[in-house]
Amino acid sequence: MAIENARDVYTRRQEGVSIWAVPASEITASSPDEKDILFDPSDDKVYRHPTFYDLPDEVKNM
């Protein structure tokens, strides 16, 4: 059923290639308390997004 639900909700715009279903009890997650040390250090690393390229006019939808 998880597969069907995921198919109906998440793949409507042709994003899907494969769906994985995992029991919630098997997921190891970080705590929201750790978000500062896990995610803030990326704040000043804008060069990780490919936004510094000049795209030709012919390229649409980037």
Add this chain to the structure above:
Amino acid sequence: MSMSARFDYLLRLGDDALFLGQQLGLWTGHGPVLEEDIALTNIGLDQIGQARAWLTLAGRAENKGRDEDALAFHRDQSEFRNALLCERPNGHFGDTIVRQFLFDAYAVPLHAGLSLSNDPEMAAIARKSAKESAYHLRHSRAWMTRLGDGTEESHTKVQDSLNALLPYVGDLFFSDDVTSTASQEGWGVDPANLREAWEATLIDTLSESQLTRPQPVPEQFGGRAGHHTEQLSFLLAEMQVLPRTYPDAKW
């Protein structure tokens, strides 16, 4: 006098980060697995970011118009103030992990202490760095355990790395006139006060890693006074050759 103590102190902070960052960058394309290759260079980038911030402040404290690049690329070996630990070579993966762990366990209480600096710029850099060093320690400590409590080969290698690198932590906790001025005036911390936290992290990590602390040998000092090992010459040669050959080069 106070200005020059501040310049010297900021160079120590900046140069430690600079050479760890430079050396971690050398792992690009050489990590044992893809994720670790990215992790090491990621940590290297954090270190370079910290080096830039500290050296920029150092240049301002010196007040002779030198910016971060002038300080990184146009100083000679004896003008660098990094701890000897930070110029120890990458070696194998275990050597790099132990070097980083020994430093991270010092950087966490260092950045916590500097976050309380009465210099708002230093406190701001420290608060940002604290988040980075907390993650760096989490990463290097996990690898200490994985390698120390791993296979016989990984255990032997990382124990040898630890035995070889421990004597080089001396500089991290080295106190002199510069550090006592820093702590008395409230803008810096006395490194000697960081040793207790560092020891606690080391002891906990060794016990969870099945690693043993080697018999104490005399610690090595000199980096804070500009006395370095030959390893720093090799690092500087590679790091500085381009900007010194083409001083006007632009990215």
